[in-house]
Amino acid sequence: MSRQANRGTESKKMSSELFTLTYGALVTQLCKDYENDEDVNKQLDKIWFSHFFPRGYNIGVRLIEDFLARSNVGRCHDFRETADVIAKVAFKMYLGITPSITNWSPAGDEFSLILENNPLVDFVELPDNHSSLIYSNLLCGVLRGALEMVQMAVEAKFVQDTLKGDGVTEIRMRFIRRIEDNLPAGEE
Amino acid sequence: MADPALFEFLHTEMVAELWAQDPDPGPGGQKTSLLVLEGMGFRVGQALGERLPRETLTFREELDILKFLCKDLWVAVFHKQMDSLRTNHQGTYVLQDNSFPLLVRMASGLQYLEEAPKFLAFTCGLLRGTLSTLGVKSLVTASVAALPACKFQVVIQKL
Numbered sequence: 001m002s003r004q005a006n007r008g009t010e011s012k013k014m015s016s017e018l019f020t021l022t023y024g025a026l027v028t029q030l031c032k033d034y035e036n037d038e039d040v041n042k043q044l045d046k047i048w049f050s051h052f053f054p055r056g057y058n059i060g061v062r063l064i065e066d067f068l069a070r071s072n073v074g075r076c077h078d079f080r081e082t083a084d085v086i087a088k089v090a091f092k093m094y095l096g097i098t099p100s101i102t103n104w105s106p107a108g109d110e111f112s113l114i115l116e117n118n119p120l121v122d123f124v125e126l127p128d129n130h131s132s133l134i135y136s137n138l139l140c141g142v143l144r145g146a147l148e149m150v151q152m153a154v155e156a157k158f159v160q161d162t163l164k165g166d167g168v169t170e171i172r173m174r175f176i177r178r179i180e181d182n183l184p185a186g187e188e
Numbered sequence: 189m190a191d192p193a194l195f196e197f198l199h200t201e202m203v204a205e206l207w208a209q210d211p212d213p214g215p216g217g218q219k220t221s222l223l224v225l226e227g228m229g230f231r232v233g234q235a236l237g238e239r240l241p242r243e244t245l246t247f248r249e250e251l252d253i254l255k256f257l258c259k260d261l262w263v264a265v266f267h268k269q270m271d272s273l274r275t276n277h278q279g280t281y282v283l284q285d286n287s288f289p290l291l292v293r294m295a296s297g298l299q300y301l302e303e304a305p306k307f308l309a310f311t312c313g314l315l316r317g318t319l320s321t322l323g324v325k326s327l328v329t330a331s332v333a334a335l336p337a338c339k340f341q342v343v344i345q346k347l
Contacts, residue, residue, distance in 0.1 A: 018265055019190035019198060021235050022310075025228040026202050055201040062200075066193050094191040 023120055023138070056141020057148075064146040067093065075150075079175045080104075082152065083111050086143070086173075099171075109175040117162050118169045143173070151179045192267055192289075199290060202228075203306045225309035226316075233317020236261070240321075250344065253322055254281050257342075261318055266290075279344040283315075284337070291336035304332040308340075315340060 067073075071089055076082040087099045091113075099113040120139065140156040147154045153176040160170035206221045247253045258270035262285075272284040290307045294300045308330035316328045325345040332338045 017190075017236065017239060018232070019195045021232045022195060022198055022202070022228070025231050026198070026205075028231075029224060029228055030205075055205055058201055058204075059194075059197045062197050063193070066197075094194050096190065 020120055053137045053141040053144075056138040057145035058141075059138075060142040060145025060147075061149055063094070063142060064149045067146070079108055079111070082147070083113075083173070087113055090146075103172075111173055112159070113171040113173065115169040115171070139171070143171075148179065151181075153177050153179050195265075196289065196293070199307075199310060200293075202310070207306065222305060222309045225306070226313035229310035229313025229315075230317035230320070231313075232310075233314035233319075234321050235317075236264075236314070237318040237321025247322070250279075250324070251275065253319065253324060254283070254342065256322075257315060257318065258283055261315075265314065279346065281342040281344075283340040283342065285340075286337045288336050288338045291332070291338060294335055300335060301332060304335060304338070305330070308332070308338060312340065315342060 067090055071093065073085055073089055076085060083101050087101050092098050097115065099115045101111055102114055103112040104110070140158065143156040144154055155172075155174040155176060157172055158169065159172045160166040160168055162169050203225065206224055209221075247256065254273060254275070258273050262268065262270045266285075266289045268285075268287075268289070270283050271286045273281060274284075275281045288308075288311075290311065291304060294303065294307070312328040312330050316326055319326045319328075319342070325347065327343045327345060328340060330338055330340050
């Protein structure tokens with residue numbers, strides 16, 4: 001009996017680390033690729049940004065379908081509802097953590113998600129001080145891609161990061177506009 | 189605890205990213221990308237293997253280790269068990285998954301057969317890496333006859 005219980009715990013542990021380990025291996029690999037190329041040294045941040053953000057965006061576009069299918073969450077009526085769903089349902093479902101929501105702007109179009117740690121970097125040692133940007137950009141891309149699929153154009157960026165020595169990790173979310181469905185030209 | 193869907197989505201983007209970066213679109217370039225993916229899988233497999241509780245690490249024999257891969261590792265990583273394990277009892281094992289999760293999203297049958305190796309390289313490395321942590325040196329390859337079923341061939345390297 002206890003052997004079965006042990007097995008279950010082991011499996012859970014390994015499962016939860018798979019994503020962060022894989023992400024870490026990917027970042028390490030890409031850092032290696034760029035370190036070898038002298039020409040890109042100056043534009044490292046830009047290139048990493050341009051590579052990771054679109055990948056994150058792609059993940060977000062697929063993730064939202066998975067999320068909507070599994071979560072029974074209805075349409076959000078405003079940005080505050082959206083914030084709640086992101087923090088209490090989505091983060092919980094995919095990363096097993098619930099960030100807190102703070103620092104609402106007076107207009108209600110900006111808020112912060114506060115996480116105790118950067119959720120993507122357990123067990124991973126970052127090769128250099130650029131890597132924090134890489135990690136951040138993937139997650140920002142995911143948030144942007146996912147929300148765009150539910151008709152919200154948003155900006156997501158890390159304003160604090162425990163990887164950089166800050167006390168918490170803070171993601172600032174800003175509502176830009178609602179995306180109207182655009183019909184192709186010539187259709188009513 | 190990270191949801192399994194996250195790994196699947198990340199894996200897809202990883203394959204796409206490494207393929208996009210490859211300057212050589214010919215067979216030579218593809219080989220490099222496959223090696224890179226396999227190498228990443230190896231590191232992850234090693235790391236996963238290192239996180240096992242100590243008592244798991246005492247296996248009576250080689251077959252126990254392969255059974256561990258088919259049950260515990262596969263459940264932890266893919267949330268299902270391997271469908272079959274065969275061996276010639278001389279160091280070669282064939283692990284068959286009839287519905288490999290990383291291939292399931294890609295249509296079934298023969299349509300994307302050419303693409304399949306890209307989606308298996310990381311997992312081959314994963315198996316090789318976990319085996320390495322368990323003290324076993326191996327060569328791991330994969331083959332697909334029809335999606336989403338695939339076979340992983342593990343050949344133990346005697347030192």
